[in-house]
């Protein structure tokens with residue numbers, strides 16, 4: 402079958418005005434080819450200057466992550482037939498949020514720095530076990546999904562927060578963080594949660610779902626971040642704006658069945674935090690101008706009792722002993 406690959410190229414050694422360009426390659430490849438097969442075909446037979454990274458070609462090593470048609474994915478897992486647009490073109494470019502070294506190869510230093518920052522190793526305390534610490538199957542089963550991470554960087558590439566704020570630990574590192582918090586052999590849970598609760602940690606995720614969508618291994622980093630938030634609150638880390646916002650949100654819905662936006666802002670920042678509250682004044686004025694201002698007197702929805710019953714059940718479930 403005939404495929405046109407539209408590849409975003411980058412050559413750091415070219416004069417500045419010619420460093421980045423888009424190049425099209427029209428190639429004939431077998432029907433069951435992947436995007437990676439097609440790119441390798443280009444490199445082998447058409448243009449040996451095209452740079453890309455790959456190894457296993459079986460969705461195991463994580464080295465061929467790149468953006469295909471705008472979203473990060475493993476090129477070796479993406480069949481050309483599925484990726485072809487109506488115009489017969491597949492758009493390929495390097496991953497996002499990481500500096501491009503050449504063509505489709507990025508520098509993953511930032512990725513690894515973030516992973517290292519969450520301390521991805523077991524931290525047992527007390528006397529070391531005489532022999533291997535064997536964890537039961539039941540205690541480890543729930544970690545199988547998150548341990549499937551192959552460190553490909555696709556989630557980091559498409560994380561909408563990392564695009565704006567490189568200080569954010571990001572989806573891959575926080576999924577890794579969860580893997581150690583939830584490991585029965587680790588004794589540093591509280592200390593870890595304190596670390597992940599800081600600026601750039603779990604509360605900076607905007608729940609955009611991108612990392613869940615692009616992860617080729619079903620790790621669902623966002624869900625792990627939400628689990629870390631819950632645990633942080635349970636362990637008493639309730640002072641951050643994020644934690645206060647989440648708790649105020651829950652209280653409001655439990656009380657009135659709907660969100661009291663005015664109270665949410667005040668509860669999140671604190672009534673005496675005048676610099677923060679005054680900083681929100683322009684937003685408030687814009688809301689008034691656009692007629693989007695929430696009502697000053699917040700009322701409960703008519704059948705709020707049903708909502709409260711749901712919360713009661715959830716609280717009862719939370720109190721149940723685990724296991």
Ligand code: SF4
Pocket residue numbers: 556559560561562563571572605606607608609610611612613622623626
């Ligand atoms: S859900 Fe959170 S971590 Fe995942 S991509 Fe969006 S902002 Fe990033």
Ligand code: SF4
Pocket residue numbers: 549550551552553554555556557572573576615616617618619620621622
């Ligand atoms: S969480 Fe998924 S997308 Fe992110 S690095 Fe791991 S395998 Fe890749």
Ligand code: FES
Pocket residue numbers: 454455456457458459460461462463464465466475476477478
């Ligand atoms: S080449 Fe190993 S994951 Fe694609």
